[in-house]
Amino acid sequence: MSGREKTPLGPLTLPGTVAEHEHRLGAHGEEIEYLSGAVGSIGGQVTKIVDWLETRPGGPWSWRTLDREAAKELWMELYDWVNWLRDRYLVALTDETHRLINDWYKHPVAVELLTALMVSHQYVYRRTRAAPSFDLVEWHERCLWPTFARMRSLGLFPANHRTDEPWTPEAPLKRVDDSGNFADFLVSDLEGRPEPAPGGGGAS
Incomplete structure (x- = not known):
């Protein structure tokens, strides 16, 4: 205990002290209200982002649906990762099965297979x-080696x-x-199916 004597609150100081605390509580209340609004705003933004991601076609590795900027990012990521793969694994192997030419990115099937390999590695x-x-x-056993074996078997x-050596792929057959x-x-198939139930919105 300190030897310092406490000054008792007199009738004149008590109202001032209460008013001071009320002022502080009011200020804290305003801060809490502001923070609550900010949190609510952030929550709304998060909800919008989640909704956008859920409705966005494809995904970050879906070449078919990527826009220009997203495709550029994925190309750079894949190119860097394949270079790492070649330096880490392929240059140390003599088996022709695991060769990968410099122009691998010109073949769409190789791009899809190597993208899948990269994503599984990540x-x-x-x-x-x-x-x-x-x-x-x-x-290694179910992704890495089978991917290269598959690329070789597909020719x-x-x-x-x-x-x-520079490589130019042959012109693909036109579909x-x-x-x-x-x-x-489609018309024939749909004619044999029942109409959706009212308010059902299709099959669940």
Whole structure:
């Protein structure tokens, strides 16, 4: 206990003290109201972002639906990752199965397969997966090596083509437009289906 004597509150000082506390409480109340409004605004923005992500077609790795800026970001990410993959793995291998020519990005099938390989690698090696598991082995045995074996079996690149030699893919076969036949088939298929239930909005 301190030896300092406490000055008792007299009848003149008590109202002033109460008024001071009321003023402070009022100020805190305004701050709380402001913060509540700010939190509500942030919550509304988060909801809008979530709604946008849920309704956005495709995803961050869907080449078919990417706009120009998103495609540029994914191209740079994939190109950097494939270069890392080549430096880390492929240059140390002599098996022709695991060759990858410099112009791999010109082949759409190779791009899709390597994108899938990159995404699976990011999933397995992300920071949150710190517990010991077989995931790293699974990625190598079920993703990495099978991807290169598949590219070779599909004949995406000439077998005798040097990795550093420029490569131009052959012109792909043009797809025959069969939208008319599909439209006829669609009409026939839908005619045999029941009408949606009132207010049901389709199948659940």
